[in-house]
Amino acid sequence: MSAHLSTPSRAATATSVLFGVSVVFFLLAGLAIVLGQAAALALGDASAARQWASTLAPFAFGGASVAGLLSFALSYGKQDQHG
Numbered sequence: 001m002s003a004h005l006s007t008p009s010r011a012a013t014a015t016s017v018l019f020g021v022s023v024v025f026f027l028l029a030g031l032a033i034v035l036g037q038a039a040a041l042a043l044g045d046a047s048a049a050r051q052w053a054s055t056l057a058p059f060a061f062g063g064a065s066v067a068g069l070l071s072f073a074l075s076y077g078k079q080d081q082h083g
Helices: 010-042 046-082
Strands: none
Touching (some): 010 046
16 A cells, blocks of 8 residues: 655645744744843833833734634644545
8 A cells, every 4th residue: 555645735835834934923023022121121221121022012923823823724734634
């Protein structure tokens, strides 16, 4: 019996690429928040640290939301292949 190896569809490939991009994006945005806050706190400016976080947070949360939705979509694709 030979194993049938199918190639992923264009939609699955595009979803996987978008998932990877969104994960990298939200991780970098989160890192920018942490580093920016650390720098502001090292300079003794707590209000700048709060402002920095509130400015960048929508980007980090948005990227995380997109990654979560794409992960959910990818999990459905895996179930269809195995089911």
